[in-house]
Amino acid sequence: MRWRVGSGSRISIWNDAWVPRLEDYRLQGNGMGQHYNLVSELLDQHSRQWKEEIITHIMSANEARKVLSIPLSRHLQEGKQAWRAEAFGKYSVRSGGYKLLLKESAEVEPNLQRATSRQVYKKLWLIELPEKIKITFWRAYKKFIPIYKNLQKIRLRNTVACPRCTYDDESLEHASRDCQGDFEDVKYLLAYVNVVRKLQTVDGLRFMQNNYLCHLGFWGDRNKQVHERKIRHNIKTVRFITMYLKGLEEIKGRLSARCVQKARWRPLEGSFVKINFYASFQGQLLKSGSGLVGRDSAGQIVGMRMILNDYVPSPFAGEAIACLQGVQMGLDPGFHGVILEGDSLTVVKKLQNKNKDISEINPIIEDVKRAGRGFVECRFNFVGRNTNGTAHRLAKEGLVNGETSYLMERTPKAVWKAAEEDSRWAELGHLHRFGFLGRDP
Numbered sequence: 022m023r024w025r026v027g028s029g030s031r032i033s034i035w036n037d038a039w040v041p042r043l044e045d046y047r048l049q050g051n052g053m054g055q056h057y058n059l060v061s062e063l064l065d066q067h068s069r070q071w072k073e074e075i076i077t078h079i080m081s082a083n084e085a086r087k088v089l090s091i092p093l094s095r096h097l098q099e100g101k102q103a104w105r106a107e108a109f110g111k112y113s114v115r116s117g118g119y120k121l122l123l124k125e126s127a128e129v130e131p132n133l134q135r136a137t138s139r140q141v142y143k144k145l146w147l148i149e150l151p152e153k154i155k156i157t158f159w160r161a162y163k164k165f166i167p168i169y170k171n172l173q174k175i176r177l178r179n180t181v182a183c184p185r186c187t188y189d190d191e192s193l194e195h196a197s198r199d200c201q202g203d204f205e206d207v208k209y210l211l212a213y214v215n216v217v218r219k220l221q222t223v224d225g226l227r228f229m230q231n232n233y234l235c236h237l238g239f240w241g242d243r244n245k246q247v248h249e250r251k252i253r254h255n256i257k258t259v260r261f262i263t264m265y266l267k268g269l270e271e272i273k274g275r276l277s278a279r280c281v282q283k284a285r286w287r288p289l290e291g292s293f294v295k296i297n298f299y300a301s302f303q304g305q306l307l308k309s310g311s312g313l314v315g316r317d318s319a320g321q322i323v324g325m326r327m328i329l330n331d332y333v334p335s336p337f338a339g340e341a342i343a344c345l346q347g348v349q350m351g352l353d354p355g356f357h358g359v360i361l362e363g364d365s366l367t368v369v370k371k372l373q374n375k376n377k378d379i380s381e382i383n384p385i386i387e388d389v390k391r392a393g394r395g396f397v398e399c400r401f402n403f404v405g406r407n408t409n410g411t412a413h414r415l416a417k418e419g420l421v422n423g424e425t426s427y428l429m430e431r432t433p434k435a436v437w438k439a440a441e442e443d444s445r446w447a448e449l450g451h452l453h454r455f456g457f458l459g460r461d462p
Contacts, residue, residue, distance in 0.1 A: 022038070022103065023037075023039055023103060024037055024039035024100050024103070025101045025381070025383070026039060026060060026093065027097070027098035027099045027100035028064075028066070028099060028100060029061035029062075029063065029100060030060075030100075031099075031100055032060040032061075032100055033058065033060075034048060034054070034057055034063070035050060035058075040084070040087050040088055040091070041087065041334065041381060042087050042334070043084065043087055048080060048084055049081070049084065050079060050084070051079065051080060051081055053078060053079050054075075057079060060100075062075075063076055063088070064093070069094065069095050069096070069097075071088065071091075071093070076088055076089060089331075089332040090307050090333060090334040090338075091334065092338055092341075092384045092385050093384055094384035094387055094388055096391065098384065098387075101379050103379045142159070145158060145159060149269065150234075154234075157237070157240075158236075161193055164193070166193070168191055169181040169190070169191040170191055170192045170193075171193075183195060183196070184243075184246065184247050185200055196239070196240065200243075234262050238258045238259075241258075242258055292318060292357070292358060293358040293359065293360050294315055294316070294317055294318075294351060294356045295359075295362060296348075296350055296351055296360070296361050297313070297316075297361075297362045297363070297404070297409050297411065297412040298312065298343040298347040298361060298412055299311070299340075299343060299409050299412035299413045300312075300333075300336065300339030300340045300342065300343040300365075300416055301413075301416040301417050301419070301420045302333065302335070303420060307332050307334065308329065308330065308333060308420065309329075309330045309336075309339030309342065309343070310327060310328070310329055310416045310419035310421075311326070311327065311328040311329075311342060311343035311347075311416055312343070312412040312414065312415030312416030312418075313325065313326040313328070313343065313347050313350050313415065314411045314412050314440065315350060323354075324354075325411075325415060325436070325440075327415045327416065327418060327419030327424070327426050328419065328425045329420065329425045334381065335381070335382070336365075337381075338385065340365035341386055341389065342385055343416070344368060344372065345388055345392065348389055348393055348399070352392065352395050352396070356396065357396060357397040357398070358396060358398045358399075359396050359400075360399075360400045360402060361399070361400070362402045362403070362408070362409065363401075363404070363409070364403065364408075364409045364413075365403075366403050368386075369402065369403040370403075371383075371386045372386060372390065372401040373401055410439045411436060411440045414435055414436045415436050418436060
């Protein structure tokens with residue numbers, strides 16, 4: 022368990038676990054702050070800000086950055102204890118067992134292997150295959166599938182002999198590649214070699230896709246034989262692989278042939294003002310850039326802001342901060358009805374949910390909800406990235422340039438270009454609404 026910081030009156034600075042992204046969530050300090058005991062002593066309770074001067078004096082630079090990036094609510098809250106292995110702070114069987122197992126495997130995994138793992142994951146998720154197949158191979162790569170050798174490691178099996186050939190131990194490589202139990206005749210070997218040769222003529226991602234399908238066919242044969250006592254002829258396995266590949270190509274061709282209209286920004290009906298928000302995050306510097314753009318019901322821009330934020334712990338925190346700044350942008354001129362739109366589904370769901378959680382960004386979420394009560398009506402909607410183009414460009418420019426600007430005259434040209442395109446779609450939307458166009462633009 023670890024603490025989520027509220028008032029800090031019950032949390033010991035040096036003895037309790039309360040600092041995320043530190044080993045064991047505990048501070049080591051530099052030996053200069055032993056006369057400080059409680060986290061509340063590091064907080065300015067009036068402004069609800071960290072006392073940066075004290076923190077940087079009694080902690081190492083790395084520890085100070087981690088502490089200063091802990092989100093604080095503008096309103097006084099009591100600290101709560103949360104389950105450290107789950108982002109939402111609540112214990113579950115999944116987080117209690119599975120996530121801690123992942124942590125243990127990560128501790129013994131060398132740095133080089135971790136870097137290789139990241140490369141494998143990136144390529145794996147880019148491959149055009151059904152999600153269940155990707156997840157199966159991710160589990161295989163992490164040794165989380167019930168191969169006999171894996172089962173022996175967790176003491177669920179005593180023998181590890183391959184159930185098909187009975188000659189060698191059943192490791193992942195043996196089950197998916199080396200087992201001779203499937204290779205009954207020379208014709209099957211030739212068919213398999215021909216399939217692989219054809220696959221090697223395509224690009225890298227396509228080769229990985231097809232290679233995964235070949236191994237999936239062997240894995241399916243193995244499971245049928247072990248669990249259902251059914252033996253599938255090897256020629257049928259090759260036929261299954263080739264038919265699956267043809268099916269994927271046909272589906273891809275149909276999708277590319279369709280004219281799929283991308284979602285675009287649409288004007289509002291009524292007197293609402295729509296504020297789109299987006300956050301660009303830079304993890305190494307713990308900085309984020311917020312992009313905010315407000316439009317009236319006619320689609321005309323009523324305000325733009327790009328804001329640079331320091332000590333931001335995560336992309337989700339950046340999105341929540343951007344939303345809070347968007348609410349303030351609507352409160353400043355006195356708008357009565359506001360719709361805030363963002364493309365972070367996690368943040369939007371938390372804003373729409375009436376129940377409280379104890380996640381890391383909950384203090385910011387509660388501040389957004391409380392500030393939203395200043396409007397006659399306030400809504401939070403999720404939109405796709407291509408609908409949020411202007412706010413996205415603002416956030417990127419603000420983070421790259423390292424500046425905060427509330428003036429529309431100082432907005433970069435690239436942002437105005439994105440805004441003009443949205444305005445063009447807004448005008449077409451009005452024509453459609455009043456019946457001048459027969460269908461959506």
